[in-house]
Amino acid sequence: MKKNEKIIKQLIKLLGQEKVYSSLEDCLCYSYDGTFRTGVPSVVVRPSSTQEVASVMKLASQENIPVVPRGAGTGLSGGAVPVEGSVVIDLTSMNRILKVDPANMLAVVEPGVVTAHLHKTVEEMGLFYPPDPSSANVSTIGGNIAECAGGPRGLKYGVTRDYVLGLEVVLASGEVINCGGETIKNVSGYDLCRLFVGSEGTLGIVTRALLRLIPKPEARRTIRADFKTIEEAAETITAILSAGVIPAALEIMDDVTIRCVENYLRVGLPLDVEAILLIEVDGPALSLPEQVKTIAALCQQYGAARVRVAETKEEETELWRARKSVSPAVVQVKPTKISEDATVPRKNVPALIKAIKEIARRYNLDIVIFGHAGDGNLHPNILVDKSNPEEMERAERAIAEIFQAALSLGGTLSGEHGIGLLKAPFLEMEYGQSGVALMRRIKEALDPQGILNPGKIFGGSRN
């Protein structure tokens, strides 16, 4: 306790009283993220400049105190859950879009910029920042970078790592480095940029990001197709992609998801099908009718019970409404949802869905399955009540089996949520001892004291 008081005093000296929060009430507000895990920090700081972040890291390094960087705290793997006794660095005050440069098609932003705010700003200029995590209205670019956020558009446009051109990063020591730069091509030394992207705050704190933008697609169209069997839906996906059409989004909802959403919305979703595919194409307006025709024809050919093409903006919104209501719909069923993102090569999507359904049955759990089928990135959501320890324990065992199933199908633990706290125990399952040892060596090289976001990715209290 005494140590904490000393640290708090020093932080106030560095940042000023108004940027340091140490009451229990304040600290409790920072004790959770989008998962069910919690941890109460000792103190929270809200720096407004790179220099302030650097000064906090210098102090933390000198005093050997754990630091947990944080954006909006919407993460789904526990990456922003504080370690007890840590300093949380809340980066949401650093929320300026510093530059949008249309000629070079890039933006320079602070880490606290809300993703949707960046979307809106650049789209008004005819530009496009593709990564679109579902939390985009709340999540920050810094958090997106830390977890390498994805979203439905990943299939066609890639994920956050594909749009980070350069970073300013505060290291564990408080040193500030820059990597990458304004050029699209850059092979000057090691790819530090991509090393920091997805490193979940364990290697450094991003204080500025240089993001690549692309021209905003001219137009888009949405198609919904209902399938009696998961296999038909999966074959249709392969057929569409093999026909040379890459949709901007290719989303799937399984029967349990459909039932949840229909109970919630009452919009007449079909209750006698195993899967709905929602397919969006975008690009030059002239190329879309042909693409829509191809996709609709393939859906029919591969057995769709029904195909609907949105002809107006309103119809498009209506088709997407079902998909976007999944989260509010499922929390009507049970209060806690554990959102996973097991990901497999796309042709193994039906096998993974079957495996998850079998696991749900065996552990007597409600699991809805939806997600980005086009890139094999599924979101099985396990619906539980976190006040029921027996159910939580069953859920944890089921999750371990889901991971095992994904890996045995050539997949990965995480497509877009990161490892964080929740999946740390499983990392070795994917990478083996040598792979994890290699990652640890990198962690030790960059953060020898282990003060940056301890416990994340590798587990344990300090790595």
Place this chain on the structure above:
Amino acid sequence: MKKNEKIIKQLIKLLGQEKVYSSLEDCLCYSYDGTFRTGVPSVVVRPSSTQEVASVMKLASQENIPVVPRGAGTGLSGGAVPVEGSVVIDLTSMNRILKVDPANMLAVVEPGVVTAHLHKTVEEMGLFYPPDPSSANVSTIGGNIAECAGGPRGLKYGVTRDYVLGLEVVLASGEVINCGGETIKNVSGYDLCRLFVGSEGTLGIVTRALLRLIPKPEARRTIRADFKTIEEAAETITAILSAGVIPAALEIMDDVTIRCVENYLRVGLPLDVEAILLIEVDGPALSLPEQVKTIAALCQQYGAARVRVAETKEEETELWRARKSVSPAVVQVKPTKISEDATVPRKNVPALIKAIKEIARRYNLDIVIFGHAGDGNLHPNILVDKSNPEEMERAERAIAEIFQAALSLGGTLSGEHGIGLLKAPFLEMEYGQSGVALMRRIKEALDPQGILNPGKIFGGSRN
């Protein structure tokens, strides 16, 4: 010498006589790459499996001997030039395409596969592997990964790092690790894949690669536009990209390049213009006429002296012939060409061209400038005679100034050739002491003995 003999004996025991080459004649064949630097290894091995590579690395690590991995040796930064006394691991015997999986749109290849062979194989299946270094007919995928090769298509399609989904890597210790995997989305732990891509053989040896493929574009069209001034050409580039059209290639040739090529080909290239732009669009056939019209109109609007649109396959080939003849044309002028790849944000292309021309004048050197203007990746080629030490010395000073100019324009030392030996002395200019120190810490974490491709990226004989 005695040590060498012992090593050679051990290598023969591990791999068999037929895979070990130690005569001076053989070693001389491996003493150079695409640059003017040379270095003679002690012995060359040509393993045919991951296990053999691992066994060589185990021996090298045990005996503390430097190892230089090598593909086709076409690199332009000296990345494959052996250190004296080293073991060269020639990976060209591991040249199988192990799998092309159309449903998951990926290929699994050994590192020795020639890039153009992969292009051809997947294109016959309607798929596309975009990275297209000029050396594609000779270079290998392993070398492309080591240097993160680019090419004209980088503007629209990105570079090698954007197509590497997974790697099998032999570490300095001889351990074999796997990173990444078959899924497009993967945020499981640190991004080891991208750390190895572009690491120039200094962190590990790639023995297998899982590459992402995309559907082959349905059609393409080529446009040539001639400009009286560099500025007009540059403004046209910005106008095209701002109009939401991303060409598959957007190449520039300056007046000196045009004159060289015209002397060589005699095809009637205009000798009264400062720049030719060669623009290729691809995509759905239906969308191309509109894009061609937009581009041609913008070229006119921004002052092109002449615009030609290829209407047939033959005309397309003819338009590209001038660009593809640059390398044979310039070696007619002087025997040695030093090919650089200074890269700037695209709107600074005219400023960089001006700076390079001024440097050429000041040092009395022939410098042709061409390259991938759409992504700011220029290739100033300094034409010299390596048997003239005074000229070489002037060239080296000019190169240092070119780098300085690129960096001061917000650019990078290397867009697609890597740092290798040639640019190692300049790395700190780009990254500062802290940035380079960070890279060195990563190098030490992965290769504590410094036996993997010493001297590359960081300079010195061992890093």
